[in-house]
Amino acid sequence: xxxxxxxxxxxxxxxxxxxxxxxxxxxxxxxxxxxxxxxxxxxxxxxxxxxxxxxxxxxxxxxxxxxxxxxxxxxxxxxxxxxxxxxxxxxxxxxxxxxxxxxxxxxxxxxxxxxxxxxxxxxxxxxxxxxxxxxxxxxxxxxxxxxx
Numbered sequence: 001x002x003x004x005x006x007x008x009x010x011x012x013x014x015x016x017x018x019x020x021x022x023x024x025x026x027x028x029x030x031x032x033x034x035x036x037x038x039x040x041x042x043x044x045x046x047x048x049x050x051x052x053x054x055x056x057x058x059x060x061x062x063x064x065x066x067x068x069x070x071x072x073x074x075x076x077x078x079x080x081x082x083x084x085x086x087x088x089x090x091x092x093x094x095x096x097x098x099x100x101x102x103x104x105x106x107x108x109x110x111x112x113x114x115x116x117x118x119x120x121x122x123x124x125x126x127x128x129x130x131x132x133x134x135x136x137x138x139x140x141x142x143x144x145x146x147x148x
Contacts, residue, residue, distance in 0.1 A: 006084035007043055012092045015039070015047040020108045027112070028146050035145070045145030046085040051093070052113035053137065054086070058093040059110050064130030065119055073139045 015034055022030045027048050034044035057067050070079050080086045097106065110116050115134055122132055 006088045007047070009088075009092065011039065011043065012047065012051075012088060015044075015051060016092070016096075016109065019048075019051060019112070020105060023108060031145050041145045042143055043085065045141050045143070046083075047089060048145075049139050049141065050083075050086050050089040052109055052111075053115055054090040054093040055096075055106055055110035056113040056116040056119075058090070058097050059106055060116075060119065064132070066133040067115065068134055068136040070136045071139055072136050074142070077136060 014037065018033055018037070019030055022033065025033075031044050031048045034047065035041055039047075060067075069081060070077050072078075080090075093106075093109075115137060118134065119129070119132055123129060
């Protein structure tokens with residue numbers, strides 16, 4: 001199920017800042033921090049899932065890596081570009097890269113992405129980056145985030 005209500009730029013900026021300050025914390029902890037800060041469970045869950053993917057994809061957009069434009073959740077496949085939260089997260093990442101945000105700040109988010117980790121592992125095994133084609137990521141959390 002895709003979400004039709006896009007987050008505000010301030011909500012995304014707050015999530016980005018919190019994620020950058022959360023090195024060493026797992027996604028469930030970051031999710032809990034966002035919810036305690038007043039964000040809805042669904043938005044917090046989507047931003048924890050989507051922001052690392054968005055930053056990874058923006059950082060690698062000219063690398064030759066081919067990303068899938070869909071994701072799977074609970075045996076259902078959805079198109080990323082049809083999800084307003086994904087679109088807003090991706091646009092925010094594009095703007096940050098365009099503004100010249102420090103690479104370490106970009107990596108603090110992109111590095112949390114399973115896609116980023118998979119690409120890195122393939123490169124470490126000797127793959128050519130332009131040959132990398134990723135399948136649809138599988139998101140394990142339900143729409144409302146992880147169970148308490």
